[in-house]
Amino acid sequence: MVNKLYLVTPRGFCAGVEMAIKALHWLLKIYDETIYCYHEIVHNKWIVKEFEKNNVVFVEDPKEIPEGAIVMLSAHGTAPEIELQFNNISSLTINSVCPLVTKVHHEAKKFSNENTQIIYVGHKNHDEAKGAIGVSPENMHLVESIEDVKALEIGNDVALLAQTTLALSEWEPIMKFSQERFNGLKMPRKSDLCYATTNRQEAILEILPEVNTVLVVGSENSSNTKALVSMVNNQGVEAYRVDNVNDIENLNLSGNIAITAGASAPDHLVYEIIDKIDPINLEQFRLKEEDEYFPLPQQLRSNIKNISDFLSILNISETNPKPENGINNDKKWTATEALNSL
Numbered sequence: 001m002v003n004k005l006y007l008v009t010p011r012g013f014c015a016g017v018e019m020a021i022k023a024l025h026w027l028l029k030i031y032d033e034t035i036y037c038y039h040e041i042v043h044n045k046w047i048v049k050e051f052e053k054n055n056v057v058f059v060e061d062p063k064e065i066p067e068g069a070i071v072m073l074s075a076h077g078t079a080p081e082i083e084l085q086f087n088n089i090s091s092l093t094i095n096s097v098c099p100l101v102t103k104v105h106h107e108a109k110k111f112s113n114e115n116t117q118i119i120y121v122g123h124k125n126h127d128e129a130k131g132a133i134g135v136s137p138e139n140m141h142l143v144e145s146i147e148d149v150k151a152l153e154i155g156n157d158v159a160l161l162a163q164t165t166l167a168l169s170e171w172e173p174i175m176k177f178s179q180e181r182f183n184g185l186k187m188p189r190k191s192d193l194c195y196a197t198t199n200r201q202e203a204i205l206e207i208l209p210e211v212n213t214v215l216v217v218g219s220e221n222s223s224n225t226k227a228l229v230s231m232v233n234n235q236g237v238e239a240y241r242v243d244n245v246n247d248i249e250n251l252n253l254s255g256n257i258a259i260t261a262g263a264s265a266p267d268h269l270v271y272e273i274i275d276k277i278d279p280i281n282l283e284q285f286r287l288k289e290e291d292e293y294f295p296l297p298q299q300l301r302s303n304i305k306n307i308s309d310f311l312s313i314l315n316i317s318e319t320n321p322k323p324e325n326g327i328n329n330d331k332k333w334t335a336t337e338a339l340n341s342l
């Protein structure tokens with residue numbers, strides 16, 4: 001029997017995930033045809049399935065799309081060469097990359113233009129790492145460990161960048177070792193680890209002394225979800241990643257537990273798990289509020305506006321988005337509402 005369950009905030013959708021889900025939803029609403037999405041729009045099984053049920057096809061290669069297709073590029077960022085290939089085949093390609101990933105791409109471009117070698121701390125097969133390395137493959141070196149840094153022979157003009165969704169405990173030791181190894185190591189003023197990643201990790205660390213188990217809701221390929229689990233395990237506390245309520249069937253949960261969710265996990269999955277656990281006490285644990293908002297991709301906004309204007313000229317009111325659901329109110333509208341309206 002679970003005595004107390006702490007529901008941790010912040011958890012779940014970050015501003016980048018909110019934006020990408022809403023952007024894909026808009027594409028589905030305004031074009032009555034299959035939308036091709038490069039990589040999973042965000043790394044969550046449930047969300048991917050929902051979009052698949054609604055005429056989205058996820059692809060891993062530009063060659064998989066037909067000539068003239070409409071394409072969305074995922075939140076994790078796309079290598080410029082791949083984006084170009086999509087642009088050449090599609091009739092429209094919208095890039096829903098998170099602005100915080102774009103920031104890392106810009107840093108990579110800047111250092112690479114200065115002929116600086118770049119160490120990129122990330123996970124080899126992760127979409128975000130593949131996209132970032134694609135900015136300047138000849139100058140960038142992907143590392144996952146201190147051993148990888150030791151093996152580099154790249155001179156002394158070196159910069160350090162990182163995947164946005166790493167655990168602090170994954171990034172910090174590599175950063176410190178690199179600073180010792182390379183004199184004058186260049187780094188962005190602010191760490192590349194994003195606000196959502198660090199906020200979710202800090203919140204769990206804060207509640208950790210009160211609990212014996214942590215549940216992290218999120219999918220297997222979600223980097224920030226796995227970072228939460230490994231960070232809790234590193235502190236000597238039991239942590240389980242669960243995709244949905246079925247995954248807790250075989251867990252022997254008792255005592256005090258905390259529940260959080262990675263940045264791409266929908267909140268209804270969290271509540272289904274809470275209902276199933278049915279704790280004696282449910283307590284909110286709120287470390288901080290997040291109010292970050294990322295606007296929809298600029299190209300999508302102008303497309304929607306043009307189409308809305310066109311429809312209003314023709315006075316096709318039933319297909320014209322209602323003012324309260326229109327593009328100008330995007331900030332007040334959530335990805336959860338977008339998913340519910342698919």
Ligand code: SF4
Nearest residue numbers: 014016098164194263
């Ligand atoms: Fe952007 Fe961070 Fe969310 Fe990734 S986890 S989409 S970098 S805000």
